[in-house]
Amino acid sequence: MDLSNKIGASDIILSDVSRLFEVDYSNLWDKETGNKQIDYLISDYKFIHLTNEILMTHYNKKKDALVGWKEKISFIMCSYESLENKYPSAKILFDFLLAIFEDKEILPDQFARYVYSMDENKDLLSNYLSNEQNVFYDIYGPYLDGISLEEVHNLRKGELNNIFKKRRTDSNQIVKQLADSYKKDQLKNQIITLWKDKTSSKNPKDWSYIHKTPIILLVDNKEFDEAKKAFDVLNRQVAIDKELKDTMEFLNKTSLFEKINSKEEINTAFSKLLQGYDQFLNLDKVRDKLSLLTIEPFDWYGNPTVSAEIERMAQAEYDAGGSDKIVKKIENMTSEEAKKYLIDMVRNNIKLGAEIINKEEWFTWLLIILLLFFNRRITSLILLLLAMKNTTQYY
Incomplete structure (x- = not known):
């Protein structure tokens, strides 16, 4: 009666008792057998009372208390084997929670022993549930290198659900994978x-x-x-x-x-x-022009389409007056200056040197000979032809 009052079952206690005697041949029971049935009901009520104390709930029926535990156990962060290793004196208690979680059939006598163990270890279980992260950090510490105690809550992911029913080695692997993933994301x-x-x-x-x-x-x-x-x-x-x-x-x-x-x-x-055409091009205008292409700015470097567009723009600027600056510079040179300039250009520009050797050698050497032996007007013309023929970057 005392337990029924504590769990709020005083109005259903008679129906609970009568249910115990609704079995065949119960009319043949002696007093000892009947009292044993009452003891089973006391164990059920004790279980409900302990559940309400530990989980801070208000159940008055055994089946509801069992459902409450199943929900709670599904989110426990440690495996039953790991907890049994840490708290060996509470092994029967964790076996009880596993049996509840896995819907195992528990005979009345065994249920009574389980409830007795829960009563003995209720403070331990309550402390564990209220300080679960600390226990988790202690049990799985070898896999949490680089993760602080304050960060443990970040490991509460879907993979950790139902870990209670896993064997210790399996739970270690799950925690290690979660920790590695978290550190990677971190x-x-x-x-x-x-x-x-x-x-x-x-x-x-x-x-x-x-x-x-x-x-x-x-x-x-x-x-x-x-x-x-x-x-x-x-x-x-x-x-x-x-x-x-x-x-x-x-x-x-x-x-x-x-x-x-x-x-x-x-x-x-x-x-x-x-590509060396920056003397003829406005940077912002080039940016705006290239932005019209279907190529992201990140990929402009080394893209042949971009290079061709830049060369086209440079050629347009060169043909629209950009070459005048070169012509003027050449006309102001003496023959000796022009000669020295061409020789230095050949020595210092591998691209021009390669073209002289590999492509149109006779034409280039003819222009050099004319440069060396005729007047400044022809010199200017020859240098301009070379400039137009090879590209402005040589100058």
Whole structure:
């Protein structure tokens, strides 16, 4: 009666008792057998009372208390074997919780022993449930290197559900995978945050789009290969652990951030894309023209379509008066200056030298001979022809 009052079952206690005697031949029971049935009901009520104390619930029926435990157990963070190893004196209790969770049939005498164990260990169980993260951190510590106690709640993922029924080794593997995944995501978040703080952009593609400049052009030659790999990782959603570590290492040591927000440095870098035609082209006009292509700014560098468009624009500017500057410069040279200029040009420009040797050798040498033996007017004409024939970058 005392237990029924505690669990709020005083109005149903008679029906619960009568149900015990609704079995065949119960009229033949002696007093001892009848009292034993009452003891079973006391165990049920005791279980309900303990459940309400530990889970802070208000059940008055055994089946409801069992459902409550099943729901709670599904979110317990440790496996039953791991808990039994940590709390060997409470082994029967954790066996009881496992039997509840797996819907195993529990005979009345066994149920009574389970309830007795729950009563003996109710403080231990309550303390575990209220400090579960600490126990989890203690049990699975070897797999949580680099993860603080305060971060353990981040491991409460779907993979951890129902881990209670797993064997200890299986639960270790699950926790290790969760920890590795979390540390990987943590590193990726650190990389993303670092990039945003330094560049005010989401990733290298976004930065290139904002500034209409391939970001790779700002990278020093010695960092070029590392930068390409790092940019690829930053632009992707998925990356393996080594890629993330290499990317973080690159971002922590690169000199890129020293110039990434300087307009002057950005324009200097963009001029590398112009193939030596920057003297004839306006940078912003080129950016606007290239933006009309179906190619993202991040991919402009090394793209043949972009190179052809830049050359076309340079040729248009050259034909529209850009060559006048060269003609004027040539006309102001003496024959000796022109001769020296051509010789230096051949010596210092491998592209011109290769063309003289490999392509139209007789024509080029004829022009050189004319240059060396005729007057300045012819000299000017010859240099202009060479300039038009080869490309303006030689000058």
